[in-house]
Amino acid sequence: xxxxxxxxxxxxxxxxxxxxxxxxxxxxxxxxxxxxxxxxxxxxxxxxxxxxxxxxxxxxxxxxxxxxxxxxxxxxxxxxxxxxxxxxxxxxxxxxxxxxxxxxxxxxxxxxxxxxx
Amino acid sequence: xxxxxxxxxxxxxxxxxxxxxxxxxxxxxxxxxxxxxxxxxxxxxxxxxxxxxxxxxxxxxxxxxxxxxxxxxxxxxxxxxxxxxxxxxxxxxxxxxxxxxxxxxxxxxxxxxx
Numbered sequence: 001x002x003x004x005x006x007x008x009x010x011x012x013x014x015x016x017x018x019x020x021x022x023x024x025x026x027x028x029x030x031x032x033x034x035x036x037x038x039x040x041x042x043x044x045x046x047x048x049x050x051x052x053x054x055x056x057x058x059x060x061x062x063x064x065x066x067x068x069x070x071x072x073x074x075x076x077x078x079x080x081x082x083x084x085x086x087x088x089x090x091x092x093x094x095x096x097x098x099x100x101x102x103x104x105x106x107x108x109x110x111x112x113x114x115x116x117x
Numbered sequence: 118x119x120x121x122x123x124x125x126x127x128x129x130x131x132x133x134x135x136x137x138x139x140x141x142x143x144x145x146x147x148x149x150x151x152x153x154x155x156x157x158x159x160x161x162x163x164x165x166x167x168x169x170x171x172x173x174x175x176x177x178x179x180x181x182x183x184x185x186x187x188x189x190x191x192x193x194x195x196x197x198x199x200x201x202x203x204x205x206x207x208x209x210x211x212x213x214x215x216x217x218x219x220x221x222x223x224x225x226x227x228x229x230x231x
Contacts, residue, residue, distance in 0.1 A: 002160065002162070004160075031217070033217075033218070033219075035219075042221060042222075042223050042224065043207065043219075043221035043224075044221075045218040045219060045220070048217065048218060055217075056217070056218055058218055090160060090161065092161075092219075094217065104149050104166070104168055104211060104217065105151065105163055105166055106163075106217075106219060107163065108153070108160045108161040108162070108163075109160055110159060110160040111160050
């Protein structure tokens with residue numbers, strides 16, 4: 001158990017809908033990262049937050065957004081869902097490093113499996 | 118931009134035999150390297166990391182990896198595998214710049230046969 005929690009574990013929804021995925025980082029970690037794992041694209045970085053502020057952005061679609069709250073949990077919002085958004089979404093956290101926006105190693109949660117029908 | 122190539126998508130191996138998973142990376146700056154393992158229906162677990170210092174790094178369960186800067190490689194090895202090592206293994210690189218994002222290879226699925 002990495003200490004990173006994600007809810008829900010599974011999510012099944014229809015095209016065009018909107019969903020919210022939730023992540024709680026390990027105690028003391030300030031950075032949260034979101035990744036998408038799909039069969040055709042592999043593991044891809046989406047976005048990172050550090051202590052409530054967006055720190056880096058990757059291949060995140062405009063239909064997707066995220067935020068990190070004062071209690072450091074994070075939510076990933078996916079809207080206007082398409083079949084191709086079906087994937088495993090991972091959240092990771094890393095220990096604080098003010099200068100670098102997080103330490104090097106990242107600890108992953110169990111993931112949320114999203115199925116869009 | 119950094120990239121990671123795992124040369125083998127699947128590696129079948131017999132129990133107690135050695136295994137090597139190959140990883141090559143491309144980056145124009147200094148990198149930090151990681152191996153993660155994903156067991157069936159689970160998340161990613163950090164197996165080992167190279168940040169600095171000795172180029173040979175070891176995990177608690179018998180895996181080791183060697184950072185080779187000239188060959189831009191970070192191959193993972195285990196001298197004797199167990200059935201429980203059946204999993205998918207991902208090599209990842211971070212350039213260490215602000216943001217710390219991990220770039221992953223495509224993964225290598227290890228199937229240990231009795």
